[in-house]
Amino acid sequence: MANRIATLVGSLVEATATPYPVDRYLEFIDPMLTWRDTRAKVLEVRRQTDRSVTLTLQPTRQWKGHRAGQYVEVGVVIDGVRHRRFFSPANAESNRGELEITVAVHDGGLVSNHLREQVRPGEVLTLDSTGGEFSLPQERPERVVLVSGGSGITPVLSMLRTLISEGHRGPVTFVHYARTPDDVPYSVELDAIDRTVDGVDVRLHYTRTDAPEHFSAAHIADVAEADGAQVYMCGPAALMDAVREYTDGAGIADRLHTEAFTLAAPIEIDPDDVTGEITFSGSDVTAENDGRTILEQAEDAGLNPEYGCRMGICFSCTKVRKAGSTRNVLTGDIESEPDQHVQICVTAPCGDVEIDA
């Protein structure tokens, strides 16, 4: 009964706000007062290393928590534009409560530099629900090996913290690769864990010192090959390849669980590049890019996407560019950010492009 009354009141409130979501009113009172949207207030900004920033966030009540290893989409406004990026929470898994993300700053990284240099406590960010299959199983493995490199530390740190908070009994080995000792976020905490928590062994390796240490089988063989041990790994491609090669050779490939993180390397785009393929992922059609607009190429491929003016003014033909680079044929601007809307009547692919059409 109480539930039905609540539902009734809820629909009445939404009917009074029609045609707008209720949150479009509430945000002018307090952005943390939300009806459906999930947002988070920045509580603390810590700069643990020269090339990272750690944000502690207080989510609104809609936040349902995360499982160790998963990621969340965070949105922040930079010069009027909302940019969204995925980050793995570094704190132990929980259903509620605070959220901690550590962001590695890379040269020219718009969002990462903004989060490190501009964001202040009190600012409200948008959050989207968690995702990702990279997580500890509900039934925790007895023996766990966690391997990370660079900013890949956050999802596996979440796993480590989760196991510790649960009082995990089995052995846990935490292996992390950083450039130098100064590049390890959470180094104080990791050191304390190593010294004080029974069964947890922290092994740090540095790749840019006088005696650089890159991954070698010897770093984890003693623990990874033990009976039933499960290996969770997140890091750059070179590390992933090396670990995969090792586990394949050792016959324990089925115990390896991975998540790749990719640094969006700036790619030089040739605007006259008419090579590559255009993929219409919504309809499973792929065609050779012939340099004309996406709308024209879609029509030639037998698709019938909605369109209107065919000159870039009416926005009837807007579709999502999932991946690849495109050129606005009116302005010559080239854009590469994934999951952005483009008007396909005035947009041509540069190389391989995936469009959700």
Place this chain on the structure above:
Amino acid sequence: MTLTHLPQPTKNTDSDTAEVSLSYEQVEALGRELDELRARVVADLGERDREYIYSIISVQRKLEFAGRAAMYVPFLPPVWLAGVGSLALSKILDNMEIGHNVMHGQYDWMREDTYNSREFDWDTVCPGDQWKHSHNYMHHTYTNILGEDRDVGYGILRMDRDQKWNPYYLGNLAYATALMVFFEWGVMLHDLEAENIVQGKRKWTDVKGLLKGMWNKASKQVAKDYIIYPALTGPFFASTLVGNASANIVRNLWTYSIIFCGHFPTGAQTFTSEECADETKGQWYVRQMLGSANITGSRLFHILSGNLSHQIEHHLYPDVPANRYPEMAAEVREICERYGLPYNTGGLSQQLGSTWKKIAKLSLPNFMTKDDNNVVVNIEREKAAGAA
């Protein structure tokens, strides 16, 4: 090409009509100038424009709240009346500076969940997606082309001498008045092309989806203004209903007036499909300028008109944030003057007066009235043979 030999508007000796002729190359040069102006403004979009639209939305929300609250004190007539005014202003801002402009994609670059052309819907009975089809696509692509731009007369009125007269049009003034009072419903029905259904050019089965969309949207709007909010004021149900209806009608009178000043005052030209076939971007720009008319006024007036008082700039750049039109207007006007093109602008009463005068005159057959377009612009549509 140098621009030193631009033709000056020359007065025709045997009438009041001035004639301007532009060569193909001149039109293309004009188009490039307008493209450059656009590129400069688009490159500069950022925090300032975001703050602008959010500040307008914030004011609109406050006006709406004040208007709804005032309905609880109908026993104090001045407060209740101020509430009607406040709610009407809220709806005007919502429809004009927020809804119309957001649904044009002017703020898509902000990448916000709601304030973009894909998601937004406005506080009127017309469903946003249908309006985007009839307005953003049909009207803005085929502006003032007779037979294609249904905003010329909305399928009910005779708004151009080239529309064939018949006795039905004797009621032109009455139809226009009814359209003004019930404008929100006229806008809703626009995409149906009712006259084409009547004439058998469009089947009822073709519009089933449209009707369903109208029902879904309009029923929610009607429930909100005429049932839920009146009911929430309890004993004041009737006065709240009257107040909400009045606010909607005030909004209708205003939006109709602003919109009709956009393309119908004296001097705004119409075109034929034949002359606009295969037109270049430069020719499209010229058509937008010749077919549109501005209204002069204060900053507040421009905001309340959704900057459609800068109809010329809006038609040149429908997806550029409207708060930029005032700063673009000076440059557009200067370009027009340099090419000898008319820049149709005037005060609200002047533009409105000439629009109603046109509605009245066009209720009569052409031989009983005279054409008062005073500038004729000829543009060379085809590249001259042998030209480089």
